Amino acid sequence: MKIDCTIDGKTLTLSLNSDKPLSLILRENMGDDGAVNHCNGEMCGLCTVLVDGKAMLSCMVPAFEIRGKTVTTFDSFRRTRNMKDIEKAYESVGRYPCTECYASRSLIFESLIDEGITDPGEILKELSIVRCPCMDPEDEIMIVRRGIEIRRKRNVQRPQLA
Amino acid sequence: MYKGLSSPNIHTPKNLGEYASIVLHYPMSTLWGGGTFIMTRPDAYPSKTMNAEIIYLGEVEELHRFQRNDRFAEFGAMVTLDEILSTGKTVLPKALTDNIQTIGSRLITRKATIGGTIATKGFTTSFPGTLIVLDATAEVRYMKKKRLHSRWMQITRLLDRNGRISLPSNGLISRVRIAFSEKNCHYFNEIGSFMLDPENAVAAAFTATLDQDILINPRIAFTYPLHGVCYSRDIDSIFSSLRFPLDDEEVDTLESMIFTFIESSFPDITPLQRTRTSGIMRQIIDDLNEKALTVPAEER
Numbered sequence: 001m002k003i004d005c006t007i008d009g010k011t012l013t014l015s016l017n018s019d020k021p022l023s024l025i026l027r028e029n030m031g032d033d034g035a036v037n038h039c040n041g042e043m044c045g046l047c048t049v050l051v052d053g054k055a056m057l058s059c060m061v062p063a064f065e066i067r068g069k070t071v072t073t074f075d076s077f078r079r080t081r082n083m084k085d086i087e088k089a090y091e092s093v094g095r096y097p098c099t100e101c102y103a104s105r106s107l108i109f110e111s112l113i114d115e116g117i118t119d120p121g122e123i124l125k126e127l128s129i130v131r132c133p134c135m136d137p138e139d140e141i142m143i144v145r146r147g148i149e150i151r152r153k154r155n156v157q158r159p160q161l162a
Numbered sequence: 163m164y165k166g167l168s169s170p171n172i173h174t175p176k177n178l179g180e181y182a183s184i185v186l187h188y189p190m191s192t193l194w195g196g197g198t199f200i201m202t203r204p205d206a207y208p209s210k211t212m213n214a215e216i217i218y219l220g221e222v223e224e225l226h227r228f229q230r231n232d233r234f235a236e237f238g239a240m241v242t243l244d245e246i247l248s249t250g251k252t253v254l255p256k257a258l259t260d261n262i263q264t265i266g267s268r269l270i271t272r273k274a275t276i277g278g279t280i281a282t283k284g285f286t287t288s289f290p291g292t293l294i295v296l297d298a299t300a301e302v303r304y305m306k307k308k309r310l311h312s313r314w315m316q317i318t319r320l321l322d323r324n325g326r327i328s329l330p331s332n333g334l335i336s337r338v339r340i341a342f343s344e345k346n347c348h349y350f351n352e353i354g355s356f357m358l359d360p361e362n363a364v365a366a367a368f369t370a371t372l373d374q375d376i377l378i379n380p381r382i383a384f385t386y387p388l389h390g391v392c393y394s395r396d397i398d399s400i401f402s403s404l405r406f407p408l409d410d411e412e413v414d415t416l417e418s419m420i421f422t423f424i425e426s427s428f429p430d431i432t433p434l435q436r437t438r439t440s441g442i443m444r445q446i447i448d449d450l451n452e453k454a455l456t457v458p459a460e461e462r
Contacts, residue, residue: 060197
């Protein structure tokens, strides 16, 4: 099956098995070995990617569902200004995720910051998918709130042209 | 790595008419909603079936509709659990919102659909039990004489003898209607993970109106993921014959009566599931005892 999609800013036409999970596509077809885990549907949360800006578990997204969509992995996301906001939030709170879950947590933080979610219950619920115990819940809530503040300030300083 | 695999054919109908014509040509096809259950099976990929046909329902516009009035809310089968929670958190029955919230992260609820949670092949999620106690109805579309027919059915009527949801061949749930409940007791609890530890997980849903010290129209359903939903009007009538608060002896008698029924329906439940069922049941009784002993605010 031929699938047109955008992965990490590259517009691609991939010839794939139609039900192949996105996590395997990124691993086998894109050579993104380290960044995306393939847990075979164990819901470990480590295979998180952004699909059209929303965090999703790539092991749950079949190839036919990414037709015409934009997939962003941590590999390209880490070079964006949005990641710099999240890094600033980590720095100001004084807490960083461990190397194992750094990518997935950062992408989920981005999804939360982008939606502007400040409710502690919702933040913790969304992050509960990552089972790594390296961060305290209070720190996660503070990082999201701080990230939203930083993003707002940046958007005020540099208003986008219509 | 997976040399020689055959790629399943994906059909993406845009409306139910197209769905009907695809089902006529490929009666053995698999229906794909959100895919959260199918993709989490260990043997999901590579597919073992040759020439598999998948009908992806994500582009059927009718299945994404949501409407509500002052009596009920009606969801298309492809409405996601996250959309249900965000649109109806304040008006929907507490048992349903609690059930959605126990699933956890929005990474999953953003993909899981209401139709998919009811009609899962070979597995029972916690939703059919909750929808049964809420007296929900579903519109079932099925093929008869090469035409697509539709019929509204109570979720209870979709249960087969083994407690599993069974639809007519090539049947599809297109809409689910949930009445706004006026009952004052809503309870939902899930112990253990349905997806990760289905052998030991249990869920229970309960609704009733507690008026003074008796229950009016109580409904209780226990769900065991690998067995099915345990729901019986006999258990409901036992609950309606009780006067609250119950003492320890009455609770023990009630528990043994409920277990007699559960074990006659599902003799293979594990000891852990039994212990968890007992725990949930006692929590429900404790809640009801507490409510029965509390003087309502307007009477103080």
